[in-house]
Amino acid sequence: MIATAITTPAIAHALMHVFDPELGIDLVSLGLVYAIDHEPGAINVQMATTSAMCPMGEAMLDDAARMLSHRFPGAGVNVDLVTEPAWDIRMATPEALAWLGVGRDE
Amino acid sequence: MTARVSPHESPPLGLIAPFFLVAPAGLAVAGLLLAGSNHQAFLAINLPRTVAVVHATVLGWITLTIMGALYQMGPVVMGGQLWSLRLARIQFVLHVLSVAGFIAALDRWSVGWMSTAGVGIVTSLALFAANVGVAAWRAKTWTIPRATVFIALGWLLVTASVGITYAGTLQHLWFPVTMGRLSMHAHLGLVGWLAIMVMGLSYQLVPMFNVITKVKPRFGVASLAVTSAALAIFALAIAQDPPAAVRVAAGAGLVIGPALWAFDLARLLHGRSKRRMDVQGHATFVSIGFLALTAVIGLVAATGTPWTDDAEPARWLLAYGACGLGGWVGTTLIGNSFKILPFLIWLHRYRPRVGIAPVPVVADIYNDRFANAVLAIHSLAVLGIAASAVAGSIDGLRLAGVVLAVSSVLHCGALSHMFLPKKSSRAQTASTRKAVTAS
Numbered sequence: 001m002i003a004t005a006i007t008t009p010a011i012a013h014a015l016m017h018v019f020d021p022e023l024g025i026d027l028v029s030l031g032l033v034y035a036i037d038h039e040p041g042a043i044n045v046q047m048a049t050t051s052a053m054c055p056m057g058e059a060m061l062d063d064a065a066r067m068l069s070h071r072f073p074g075a076g077v078n079v080d081l082v083t084e085p086a087w088d089i090r091m092a093t094p095e096a097l098a099w100l101g102v103g104r105d106e
Numbered sequence: 107m108t109a110r111v112s113p114h115e116s117p118p119l120g121l122i123a124p125f126f127l128v129a130p131a132g133l134a135v136a137g138l139l140l141a142g143s144n145h146q147a148f149l150a151i152n153l154p155r156t157v158a159v160v161h162a163t164v165l166g167w168i169t170l171t172i173m174g175a176l177y178q179m180g181p182v183v184m185g186g187q188l189w190s191l192r193l194a195r196i197q198f199v200l201h202v203l204s205v206a207g208f209i210a211a212l213d214r215w216s217v218g219w220m221s222t223a224g225v226g227i228v229t230s231l232a233l234f235a236a237n238v239g240v241a242a243w244r245a246k247t248w249t250i251p252r253a254t255v256f257i258a259l260g261w262l263l264v265t266a267s268v269g270i271t272y273a274g275t276l277q278h279l280w281f282p283v284t285m286g287r288l289s290m291h292a293h294l295g296l297v298g299w300l301a302i303m304v305m306g307l308s309y310q311l312v313p314m315f316n317v318i319t320k321v322k323p324r325f326g327v328a329s330l331a332v333t334s335a336a337l338a339i340f341a342l343a344i345a346q347d348p349p350a351a352v353r354v355a356a357g358a359g360l361v362i363g364p365a366l367w368a369f370d371l372a373r374l375l376h377g378r379s380k381r382r383m384d385v386q387g388h389a390t391f392v393s394i395g396f397l398a399l400t401a402v403i404g405l406v407a408a409t410g411t412p413w414t415d416d417a418e419p420a421r422w423l424l425a426y427g428a429c430g431l432g433g434w435v436g437t438t439l440i441g442n443s444f445k446i447l448p449f450l451i452w453l454h455r456y457r458p459r460v461g462i463a464p465v466p467v468v469a470d471i472y473n474d475r476f477a478n479a480v481l482a483i484h485s486l487a488v489l490g491i492a493a494s495a496v497a498g499s500i501d502g503l504r505l506a507g508v509v510l511a512v513s514s515v516l517h518c519g520a521l522s523h524m525f526l527p528k529k530s531s532r533a534q535t536a537s538t539r540k541a542v543t544a545s
Contacts, residue, residue: 018460021452022315023380024467024531050379051319059457067461089317089379100317101382 006038006072011045014071018063021056025099027064031091034082042076043068048087057081116182119454121194125174126447126521128202132166133436133514135209140491140507145500148418152288156424158212163431164295165205165227167514171439172303173201173234175446176255180241182453183310184252189240193233201230217277224273228266235259250326254306257334261298268294286347292427293344297337297360300435305367306330308390308438312374315386315445321377325366333363353408361401368394384469385477389441392485396433403429403492424495432488432510440484440517444477451524464530471524480520484513 004010015033016026027033027047035046045064049057061079068077089102136159140147143155150156177194181187188194204226211219242255268291272283309326312318336359343356371394375387407422448471456465487510494502 017464019465019467021449021457021467022469023317024469050317051313063457063460070461086319088319099382100380102379 004071006040006043006075008036008038010071011036011038011043011068014067015045015064018060018067020050020060023050023100025092025096027060029093029096030087031093031096032060032087041074043072043078045077045079046082047079048082050087116450116453117177117188117191117194119450121191121198122174122178122450123447123525124198125170125177126443127518129167129170129174130514130518130521132162132168132170132205133517134511135166136160136162137487137507137509137511137514139213140510141504143500143503143507147424147500147503148421148495148498151420151423151427152283152285154213154215156420158209160292160427160431161205161212162209163436164300165201166209168300168431168435168439169231170201170205171443172300173198173238175307175442176234176238178446178450179251179307179310180238180245180255184242184245184249184255185247186241186244189237193237197230197233197237200226200233204230217273221270221273221277224270228270231262231266235263249310250323250330251307251310253327254302254309254330257330258299258303258306261294261302261334261337265291265294265299284347286344290341290345293337293360294341296427296430296435297333297340300431301364302330302333304393304435304438305333305364308367308371311386311442311445312371312390315380315384316375316378317380318374318378320379321374323370323374325370329363329367329370331363332366333360336360336363350408350410353410354405357405357408361405364397364401368397384474385444385481386441388478389437389481392481393434393438393441396429396437396485396488399492400426400430400434403496418498421495421498425492428488428491428495432491433485436488437481437485440477440481443517443521444472444474447521448472448524456528466528466530470528470531472520473523476516476520476523480513480517483509483516487513 004014012028012033016028018027019025020027020030020032023030030050032049033045033047035044037044045068047061047064049060051057058081061081065077065079068075068079089097089100092100092102139155139159139162143159146153147156177188204223207219207223208227211217211223238255239259242252245252272287272291275281275283306326309323336356340356340360343352348356371390375390378387380387403422403426407426410419445468448468451471452466452468459465487506490506490509491503494500494506
């Protein structure tokens with residue numbers, strides 16, 4: 001496997017392949033990824049979950065870390081859960097909002 | 107507070123799936139028994155065929171499904187481990203065999219076999235309560251669903267104790283099982299076990315599946331507490347075979363808690379972020395409609411003869427039972443079965459491949475249109491039973507029974523189809539990629 005250069009767009013692109021299994025929308029499009037930092041050999045991501053009620057919330061952090069470790073082998077990956085500010089549906093992209101049906105009957 | 111989820115903490119798919127896949131057989135049996143019923147069904151609610159239909163529905167379909175759901179939710183949602191997975195497997199076999207024997211004994215009114223199979227059912231329920239009770243006890247935080255499990259399990263054991271006592275008295279003639287005492291047993295099960303379970307777990311499942319973050323429940327604890335208190339009063343009153351005024355007053359008390367819950371649920375759903383509704387959302391609205399119908403018909407039935415043909419006093423009671431069990435509880439079960447089982451399949455089969463290969467999401471695992479069709483056919487069957495009972499049409503009742511059996515077969519087919527391999531349908535769109543890259 002060819003190692004991918006660690007850049008913010010490359011990290012975001014990788015996280016766009018991790019989906020909220022219930023909503024069927026990737027973490028980036030949902031607006032769950034709050035911050036991406038990287039330095040040589042290390043990746044730090046801060047992300048939220050859609051709801052404190054969602055039992056898959058913390059599991060998605062593991063999935064994101066696994067995706068980044070797979071995409072950037074050798075890099076140290078750290079994915080932290082951020083609770084403030086709380087995630088809001090308005091953080092999602094227009095495409096994600098359209099998928100969720102937001103705006104159709106509001 | 108969230109519970110951490112991992113495939114290692116979730117019970118094996120092979121443990122949970124049989125509960126969901128076998129349960130519709132209970133409803134199919136109930137439908138076929140109804141299809142073979144005769145005009146006597148309108149004469150009394152305690153006829154062997156009617157009692158068999160009710161127990162096939164409650165113990166065979168509803169309770170078996172709830173058992174599967176709770177064996178999963180205990181570890182996955184509440185965060186507490188089950189006491190024993192092996193015990194759960196044994197309990198499943200014991201429950202299925204005992205319920206099958208019990209239904210056959212009820213339909214033939216073989217009191218000896220009713221007692222024998224009844225002991226098996228009570229044992230099964232006790233094993234289940236112990237296993238799930240331990241999981242709820244091991245959970246770290248107090249939530250409405252966790253409290254619900256304890257309350258509902260308590261009422262389940264009370265219902266089962268009363269039921270096995272009735273089986274004993276039918277065999278040994280200790281005391282007569284009057285209509286009031288029968289009603290007490292029925293409501294302990296319908297309200298104490300099923301309604302409280304549906305109401306309490308919905309406070310976890312509805313916000314989770316509909317992405318409700320802004321609106322908070324207002325009457326969660328109150329609705330459960332009021333329902334439990336009202337049920338205790340109702341049970342004590344109705345067991346005395348009271349006059350109509352007392353029946354209606356006690357029945358009205360029973361309505362308060364579910365009404366608070368329905369109001370709360372409507373508020374939550376109104377504030378949902380996920381506006382596009384799937385089968386679970388549709389089922390929630392349908393179930394609230396059935397709840398309203400159940401309350402109205404139940405109160406009419408409680409008034410007694412002025413509203414019914416004196417020669418056929420069971421018609422409104424049949425309609426009431428159909429709307430409550432098949433409608434309110436049943437549609438809730440169907441809706442959530444298309445979430446709970448796909449989620450479990452996803453967790454075990456596809457999540458280990460996240461980050462390594464494209465995997466389907468939960469919505470890819472079931473066909474939402476087919477699921478909605480199952481919900482619609484089931485709802486029509488229940489409405490058909492209720493309408494036929496009120497109208498006194500035995501042909502309508504038989505036809506509705508056939509439709510109910512068909513819906514249960516379709517439901518089982520839809521659930522079985524989830525186990526076939528699925529592909530991801532969530533290709534990353536160019537627009538979302540562009541938007542993120544630009545940011």
